[in-house]
Amino acid sequence: MDNQSAALQQFVEAAKSKGASDDFLSAFLTRRGWPADEVYGALGRYWETLTGIAIPERAGSGESARDAFLYLLSFATLATWSTSLGSLIFSFIDYWFRDPLKSAYLENMRPALTWDMARIAIAYPIYLLVTRVTVREARNFPDRLQSGVRKWLTYIALLGTAGTMICDLVWFLNNLLAGEITERFVLKSATVMVIAGMIFAYYLSSLKSRRINVPQSKLRNLAFAGASALAVLTSFSIGMSIAGTPSQQRLLEADDVRIGNLHTIANAVNAWHRRETFRDPQATLPQNLNLLVQSGNLAFTATQDPETHMAYTYRPRMSNQYELCANFMSTEQPGHMGRMPHSDFWHHGTRETCYVFDATQPVPW
Known part of the structure; x- marks a missing residue:
């Protein structure tokens, strides 16, 4: 106990011997600047000394x-x-x-x-x-x-x-x-x-x-x-x-994968066309996607639907044009909430949608 605490304890004991009440001492000392917990501590020590019994600790009280x-x-x-x-x-x-x-x-x-x-x-x-x-x-x-x-x-x-x-x-x-x-x-x-x-x-x-x-x-x-x-x-x-709900978002994500696959296929077809026409100006588009896979220009997984595992439809057309088709499951359009940012070129519905590409032009994204 330091000097101030000892002085406080002596004052409390002297005041109590003169008949001062606990409430009076508590109010008086706190108004004189003493912290309430120190005042209560001094009063507690007085009563412990007087009774000879330590104040019991209540279960659940205090900081812990x-x-x-x-x-x-x-x-x-x-x-x-x-x-x-x-x-x-x-x-x-x-x-x-x-x-x-x-x-x-x-x-x-x-x-x-x-x-x-x-x-x-x-x-x-x-x-x-x-x-x-x-x-x-x-x-x-x-x-x-x-x-x-x-x-x-x-x-x-x-x-x-x-x-x-x-x-x-x-x-x-x-x-x-x-x-x-x-x-x-x-x-x-x-x-x-x-x-x-x-x-x-x-x-x-x-x-x-x-x-x-x-x-x-x-x-x-x-x-x-x-x-x-x-x-x-x-x-x-x-x-x-x-x-959207989780089920709706799963459909949107699957359609985003389909669009990504078609984009990858179109880039592979365009790369094939550039290479072949460089060798032979009269070269034509590949007749099927297997040629691109066998040549290493395209991964086999990119040629299949992510859920049905059916091959995407690829059809060469006249001149340098070709067509790619996929079956989409959502009606949301690219650019809506939850979709990867695509151009309006990739709009689709809940049906088979076909896109026409030109092998001499960049693939829309």
Whole structure:
């Protein structure tokens, strides 16, 4: 015990001998600047000495590694689902308010959408579960609300959200002064402010709570859980409507493979034609795809449908023209969400579609 603690202990014992109450000493000393835990510690030592019995430790009270684990997990999952929710809404804004300079990104946005939705689907339920546990324990043990672990981690979370809002305001002001205000920019700034602002307000108000079971605390918890759940479910619904269901996306991906195979075959035919006409100006197109495979110009797998394993149709035509056909399974057109960026040349329906190529011209992509 240091000199200050010893002096505090002597004062407490002297005051108690004169009839001062614990409540009076606690209020008096804390107003004089003494930390509450040191005051309670001095009072505890006084009563332990007087009774000759150590104050028993209550099971489940105090700070522990378990507290740190729960709060760290809570804030880690909070950061995961909130940033993913913001990224998901950013993708919606880019999709609805398109920038012509980013058309290639929009055409293959689905991986970003599904990644954000997967992160939310895992992190958000875990966050709700862990938060429910911490709220229940705080209700049963009110001293948990004054836990140093809780306060430190909550203030770190507040620092992160406050920093996010400040950076967003700086970004907004910079673009405003530069004259680059657009619908996309305003909506994205508003998204960041709303998400970060809700989190900041919720955790700042929770720090001020000394009891978890008062009506205001219950209302705050329900409001935050309801608003976040509504935002997550709405974003999921919109994301599925834009990206499509997994079965739809599988059809689109298979059709992209078919288009890629036809593109590879066409390049191989053109390369054959250039080589043969260089040797003999009167040379014709290859009569079948097996010639290209045998010559090493084309892999055998590129000549077959990825699902049915049936060979693609190849038909030489008059002059330098030829035809390639494939059976497609989706009605989506290249350039739509979830498709690799192709030109309008590759439009197709759910049927056999044939494309005409000229061996002297570059293959469209």
